[in-house]
Amino acid sequence: MKRIYAREEWCLGCxxxxxxxxxxxxxxxxxTKLKGIKINPRIQVEENDGIFYAVSCRHCEEPLCVKGCIxxxxxxxxxxxxxxxxxxxxxxxxxLSCPYxxxxxxxxxxxxxxxxxxxxxxxxxACVSGCPNRAIVxxxx
Amino acid sequence: MKSxxxxxxxxxxxxxxxxEGIRQIDKxxxxxxxxxxxxxxxxxxxxxYLLEGKTDLQRMKxxxxxxxxxxxxxxxxxxxxxxxxxxxxxxxxxxxEEIKYEKLLAALGSSPFIxxxxxxxxxxxxxxxxxxxxxxxxxKELSKDKKVLIVGAGLIGxxxxxxxxxxxxxxxxxxxxxxxxxxxxxxxxxxxxxKHIESKGIxxxxxxxxxxxxxNSAFLKSGNIIEFDILVIAVGVRPNVSLIKNAGGKINKGxxxxxxCETSLPDIYSAGDCTESFxxxxxxxRILALLPNAYMQGECAGINMAGGQKLYDKAxxxxxxxxxxxxxxxxGSYEGNFFVKSDKSxxxxxxxxxxxxxxxxxxxxxxxxxxxxxxxxxxxPLSTLDFELIKERPQLMAFELNERKKMLANISERxx
Ligand SMILES: Cc1cc2nc3c(=O)[nH]c(=O)nc-3n(C[C@H](O)[C@H](O)[C@H](O)COP(=O)(O)OP(=O)(O)OC[C@H]3O[C@@H](n4cnc5c(N)ncnc54)[C@H](O)[C@@H]3O)c2cc1C
Numbered sequence: 226m227k228r229i230y231a232r233e234e235w236c237l238g239c240x241x242x243x244x245x246x247x248x249x250x251x252x253x254x255x256x257t258k259l260k261g262i263k264i265n266p267r268i269q270v271e272e273n274d275g276i277f278y279a280v281s282c283r284h285c286e287e288p289l290c291v292k293g294c295i296x297x298x299x300x301x302x303x304x305x306x307x308x309x310x311x312x313x314x315x316x317x318x319x320x321l322s323c324p325y326x327x328x329x330x331x332x333x334x335x336x337x338x339x340x341x342x343x344x345x346x347x348x349x350x351a352c353v354s355g356c357p358n359r360a361i362v363x364x365x366x
Numbered sequence: 367m368k369s370x371x372x373x374x375x376x377x378x379x380x381x382x383x384x385x386e387g388i389r390q391i392d393k394x395x396x397x398x399x400x401x402x403x404x405x406x407x408x409x410x411x412x413x414x415y416l417l418e419g420k421t422d423l424q425r426m427k428x429x430x431x432x433x434x435x436x437x438x439x440x441x442x443x444x445x446x447x448x449x450x451x452x453x454x455x456x457x458x459x460x461x462x463e464e465i466k467y468e469k470l471l472a473a474l475g476s477s478p479f480i481x482x483x484x485x486x487x488x489x490x491x492x493x494x495x496x497x498x499x500x501x502x503x504x505x506k507e508l509s510k511d512k513k514v515l516i517v518g519a520g521l522i523g524x525x526x527x528x529x530x531x532x533x534x535x536x537x538x539x540x541x542x543x544x545x546x547x548x549x550x551x552x553x554x555x556x557x558x559x560x561k562h563i564e565s566k567g568i569x570x571x572x573x574x575x576x577x578x579x580x581x582n583s584a585f586l587k588s589g590n591i592i593e594f595d596i597l598v599i600a601v602g603v604r605p606n607v608s609l610i611k612n613a614g615g616k617i618n619k620g621x622x623x624x625x626x627c628e629t630s631l632p633d634i635y636s637a638g639d640c641t642e643s644f645x646x647x648x649x650x651x652r653i654l655a656l657l658p659n660a661y662m663q664g665e666c667a668g669i670n671m672a673g674g675q676k677l678y679d680k681a682x683x684x685x686x687x688x689x690x691x692x693x694x695x696x697x698g699s700y701e702g703n704f705f706v707k708s709d710k711s712x713x714x715x716x717x718x719x720x721x722x723x724x725x726x727x728x729x730x731x732x733x734x735x736x737x738x739x740x741x742x743x744x745x746x747p748l749s750t751l752d753f754e755l756i757k758e759r760p761q762l763m764a765f766e767l768n769e770r771k772k773m774l775a776n777i778s779e780r781x782x
Contacts, residue, residue, distance in 0.1 A: 230776040273755065273763045278774060280762060289736075292383070292665065293658030296409045296421075297428045312425050314415045317732055318658060318686040321695040325773060326734025326760055334691075366776050 226304035228366050229268075229341070229350055231278040235360035238277030242268050242352035242361055246281075249342055249351035265332060267339040268352045268361075279352065279361050282306060282327040282339040290319035290328055290338075298335075305343060310335050369466035370398040370440070372671060373457060375447045375609070376473030377401035378410060379657045380638025380664035382429060384471045387668020387676070389437050395672065397439045398465065400457070404444035405498055407433065411657060413501035414529030417508075450613040452631050469633050469671040472621065473664055474606035474640040476655055480599055484578035492597040495526045507596055508533040515539075515584055515594035517576060519546040521687060523600035527568055528689055538592055540571040540584075550685050550696045554706075555727050558713055562692045605640040605653055618642055620653045625677040627667035635671055637663035643681035647698040647724050647742060654683050680743050686732075695732045698725030698742045705757050716757060721747045734760040 247264035248256045268281035284306050291299045291306060298312035299319060313335035319328045320336065331337035341363075342350050353363040372388055374381045377399050385397055412426040434441045446460040450472075456464045478494035486492070493504045508514075514534045516523045519541035527537050539546075545556035546563075560570060571592070576584045584592045605620035616622040616630035620642035627635045638660035645652045659681055666678040684697040702719025712730035716723060716738070723741045737760035741751070756764035762773060771780045 228776075230779070231774040232779060233770070233774070271761050271763045273761075276763065278770070280774060283773070289658075292661050295379075295411045295657045296426065297430075312421070314412065314420050316411070316686050316688065317693055317695060319736075320732055321684055321686040321697065321735055321739055322658060323734075323736035324740035325762065326737045328736070329733060362776065364776055 226284070226365070227341075227363055228284055229281055229339070229353060230362050230364060230366065231280065232360050232362065233276065233278035235358045236270070236277040236279065237358050237360065238270060238272050239357065240270050241355055241357060242266075242279045243270060245351040245355035246339075249345050249347045250337075252345075265329070265337070267327075267329070267337055269326075280325060280327060281352065283325055284341070285324075289322040289324065293318050293322040305341055306338065307340050307344070308336060308338055310337075367456070367464050367466055368398070369396075371395035371468045372397045372471070372668075373465060373467035373469075374399045374471045374473060375401075375457070376471075376475060376638065376640075377403065377405075377407050377441065377443065378473065378475060378638070379428070379660035380473035380475075380667075381471065382407050382433075383661035383664025383666075384473060384635075384637060384668035384671070385437055385439055387665035387674075388672045389668075391669055391672035391674040394438075397437070398442055399434075399439055400442045400445055400447055400459070400465070402444065402446040403497060403499070406431070408498055409657075410496070410498075411525070413495065413498055414525040416498075416501055417505055417526075417529035417533065418531070447609060450609055450631075450634070452613050452634065455633065467633075470635065471664070471667050471671065472610050472629070472634065472636040472640065473638045473660070474609060474621075474636075476603035476605050476639040478599065479602045479604045481601055483576055485580055488581050489579050489597050490581070491595060492599065495522055495598055495600050496603070501529070504530070504596070504598070505533070509535075511535050512595035513538070513593060514596045514598060515592055516598045516600060517541075518600035518602065519543070519570065519572070520549065520600065520602065521547065521685070522603075523598070524563065524689060525687070526598055526600055527563070531566065531568070531690075534596070536567075536569065538569045538571060538594070540574060540576065540586070540592070542573070542575045544573045546570065546572070550683075551694075551727060552700060552715060554708075555694070555713060555715070555729055558729055559689060559692065559694065563689055566690050603639070603655060605642075605655075607640060610634070610636060610640075618651060622651075623663075623678075625679045626670045627663055627678055628670070635667040637667045637678075644679070645681055645683060645699070646679075646745070647682050648701065652683070654681055656684065658684065682739075682743055684739060692730065693732050694727070694729040695735045696725070696727045697735075697739045698723070700725045700727075707758070718748060721749050723748060737761065 243266040246266035315335045407428040516539045621636045639655040669676040717725040752764040
């Protein structure tokens with residue numbers, strides 16, 4: 226299955242992926258409307274001492290988030306881990322379970338996670354297509 | 367006599383985990399799930415959210431409507447299993463029917479513990495809070511002019527309070543212990559959560575207990591008297607062990623199982639709240655009555671029942687709950703040295719010992735807490751991490767480059 230991989234030696238730490246992610250999932254028609262909004266992206270750039278890289282859901286083969294989900298809101302479809310926001314009640318058991326810290330609260334009180342842009346209008350990962358230095362790739366692993 | 371390759375008693379997290387585990391390995395073998403609750407599998411923790419209006423009967427289903435059909439499972443619901451005959455490999459149902467199994471899973475869950483309290487039989491409107499039917503029945507009684515007394519300031523009692531908050535009159539919660547949620551929080555944490563819940567107008571009486579009831583009055587040890595209209599008993603739960611016990615299976619605190627989730631009886635497995643697990647954070651057998659554990663134990667049992675290989679050997683206590691918008695997550699045991707970081711709205715405490723992270727509590731900001739959970743579960747030596755960095759905030763940066771690449775980079779780029 227194709228997954229998003231980080232190549233930390235190429236990451237500039239520009240945070241564009243975070244903006245592209247937030248925009249792709251915002252439903253807004255232009256990126257400029259993000260101005261002034263505190264974005265809450267599903268991908269996060271970690272940085273320390275000149276090291277940067279982007280982290281997003283690994284779509285684990287043995288996903289602890291899905292197994293531990295108390296409501297059945299998280300499920301796997303063709304290897305991709307999806308969230309049903311109607312079912313989710315925001316208990317955050319998945320945040321407790323995710324070994325990578327890749328699930329986060331959404332503004333609505335439930336959770337959000339990377340769904341590889343399959344459920345928004347982009348269709349394929351916006352963080353990858355917008356990365357200026359190929360520091361995030363979408364590949365078979 | 368009906369006969370199935372796999373019979374699962376219990377249609378909840380552990381039972382469903384088992385069925386899904388079986389189907390990973392064996393797509394064809396017949397499966398029956400027996401349940402005394404007459405419902406499609408539902409999420410037990412959501413019964414409080416149902417009362418609160420945050421979910422409904424459809425959305426709280428633990429698996430989609432077509433689940434049994436999709437996995438080719440026969441659901442025998444509204445039927446209680448009353449005995450197991452391990453020689454003939456049959457189960458007897460309450461109505462007399464017998465069912466034959468090749469492999470059996472006992473995923474029996476737990477039952478509310480009701481301590482002896484004088485005069486309890488006089489109380490007309492009393493509930494426990496474990497099952498969907500409990501919630502539905504409680505809901506029918508609730509109204510704004512009715513005062514509710516909840517006995518027990520543990521997870522279930524507090525979740526019940528939150529669930530009924532908008533629909534009931536004054537809520538009072540009483541507990542024998544001197545603080546709330548003592549099994550999952552330290553003292554400071556208990557105070558934070560208690561204050562938050564109190565700020566909503568819910569009243570706590572701690573260090574006290576009911577010595578007797580007289581119709582709608584509870585007479586407390588301290589001499590105080592509490593008037594109420596509805597009583598909810600949420601003192602604690604006890605594992606349902608009797609089916610296995612009566613069949614001769616080994617019971618300690620709960621049903622004993624090995625790492626493959628086998629009981630001491632041939633071809634009989636057990637999982638979930640009815641069992642005890644080996645908690646790797648304190649090296650003790652404990653009852654970990656939590657949904658993620660129930661599911662994973664059930665799944666492990668199912669895989670083994672179907673001839674696969676899987677061990678359930680990383681059990682740790684872990685909780686994620688919220689009360690009135692304040693979230694907390696906790697994991698592991700609270701042993702050894704600790705590190706605290708707190709400010710006005712957040713509280714974090716990490717416990718570490720022998721180069722291992724043993725446990726943690728996060729209240730308010732729970733972001734990325736799962737990274738700590740992993741360090742506990744995988745017993746990652748703290749000396750291999752940048753502990754100073756990760757103490758401040760859970761982050762993958764604290765791992766060595768190699769480890770980070772294993773997590774984030776494609777295979778071809780992982781060699782260093
Ligand atoms: C109000 C509430 C809130 C909770 N919140 C959380 C939470 O936030 N997070 C969390 O991790 N956990 C929570 N829990 C605990 C969680 O619900 C349990 O850990 C989980 O449901 C255990 O699953 P199980 O399959 O082992 O058992 P159960 O869910 O108890 O299911 C066992 C089933 O077996 C049936 N059964 C038993 N004996 C027989 C028999 N002889 N014949 C037929 N059927 C039988 C029972 O009726 C029941 O339906 C909560 C529990 C409650 C009550």
